[in-house]
Amino acid sequence: MRVTLRLRSICGAILCLGAASSVGVSSTSAQVPGAAPTPAAGSRPIEHTASITAPGQQIPGHPMQAALDWAQMSLAQCDQVRDYSFTFVKREEISGKLTDFEATNMKIRHQPFSLYIYTLGPVQPKGQEVIFVEGRNNNKVLAHVTGFRHKLIGTISLDQNAPELLEGNRYPPTNAGVQNMLRKIIAAYQTEMRDGESAVRVIPGAKVDGRNCTCVEVSHPQPRPNHPAHMTRMFYDDETKLPIRFEGYGWPTQAGQAPPLLEEYTYRNVKVNVGLTDADFDVNNPTYGFK
Secondary structure (H helix, E strand, O other), X not given: OXXXXXXXXXXXXXXXXXXXXXXXXXOOOXXXXXXXXXXXXXXXXXXXXXXXXXXXXEOOOOOHHHHHHHHHHHHHHHOOOOEEEEEEEEEXXXXXXXXXXXXXXXXXXXXXXXXXEEEEEOOOOOOOEEEXXXXXXXXXXXXXXXXXXXHHHOOEEEOOOOHHHHOOOOOOHHHOOHHHHHHXXXXXXXXXHHHOOOEEEEEEEEEEOOXXXXXXXXXXXXXXXXXXXXXXXXXXXXXXXXXXXXXXXOOOOOOOOOOOEEEEEEEEEEEEOOOOOHHHHOOOOOOOOOO
């Protein structure tokens, strides 16, 4: 029997926004100085963080060095964090269509890398859970669905890149977390420094979910093999120095057209060093729904 898990994951990317529930997720609140929100189609109000004309500091010399410095500084700060919990909200372009907001509660521990996910909806059923602990359970992801199917099959063990986990997702759930995201973005920045054309703006005074942030925007004048996105924006929390939001935009299909959103990841209510233990990543935890 094949069981499809609509467990939507994150890349590294990113702090959240409006409240999440089993019936809906409100839009993200993120602003960049000098730019007005751009409404998207549909009944739900959606805010984008900025237009591409938002003012920012122009970077002399190799522009990617500034973006790399910010990411490496943030990773050094993240490496001091033992564990953290947060609500994760995302949107992604899947098969040419931008998904609605999707939310999960997550717990992450760095050593060993451990992950707990509880889905909040609205598309995926509320209450699905995922646990992964590096080096345990044969490095498999443990998961369960909800309702009758869960009573029928209970907890299942899946490879990290199993189709059931990747369906409707750009990345596997084991890519989740700020540390993983920063490592990937640093590698991308280093590649662009070697053989790419990039423009970088550092924009202070941005806000994500009411928190003061600095936005680092990287854009490219034309498509190249090492440029998977036309523009990316990383929002670093001014207090914690951790990234709380990531945006990736594709290439406009017509001149003067705004770049389409490819992926958007936001972390909300981040709590660091909360003292997570093995019990937080154990299917036998009595507060979890695994059977």
